Amino acid sequence: MTSTAANPLTSSMQGPSPAVQVAKDLARRGVLVAPVLVGLGAAFWGISGAASVAYGLAIVVLNFLLAAAMLGWAARISLALMAASALFGFLIRLGLIAVAVLLIRDASWADLVPLGLTLVISHLGLLFWEMRFVSASLAFPGLKPSPSQDFSATVTATISNDLSETKEYQ
């Protein structure tokens, strides 16, 4: 049996980045739920809770956007660079989140409990929400809600590879 595979070092993704589309969708959903979460923070912890929840939500959304931007940028160069940017991006973004939280830990308006809860809950909540939409669009392409949430671009995104670099595996 013979199968061919493109070389990850020389192959790159062309077209709109699916990761950026997913991240923008996550950010849009984050903006949608922000009033509810900030209201909950204000109800349980007061003004400092509301401010901390808003700050935490901003961190989560920016983290998604930064991750997608790095992946999208690297995928246009090569798949191997995309893998590297995913790994080192994880470390860099974890450090940035730590710096963002440690910078405001002594601020008068900051409350670490709602901030921490927001980081975990909004991160996972937005992901589950997005995952349901993405899995539905993949399973039922005809039932996509609207053109603005169209993921057909993910199908048109293709790999450009130099066929002369294609290797054959026996």
Add this chain to the structure above:
Amino acid sequence: MSTLAQLAAETAYTAAEAKNNAAASGAGMAYGLAAIGPGIGIGYLVGQAVQAMARQPESAGTVQTTMFLGIAFTEALALIGFVVFILLKFV
């Protein structure tokens, strides 16, 4: 008598300090260990995704979408570790 009282006070202070130090190092270790697992997971996930894209270029978009969500889910573990760290250390 005063020497004994002073010694007792110093011992108590040292015990409290040792407890604080142990809590700080425990929190830091929890954060570090919580970051190792997702690091391994993301490496494995991305490696498999790149292999899938190289073998089946026509499905690269779908694979990258799933890969991005997988990375974000895996990263949540590290985020939980970080939140536990700040709650143990500063609250």
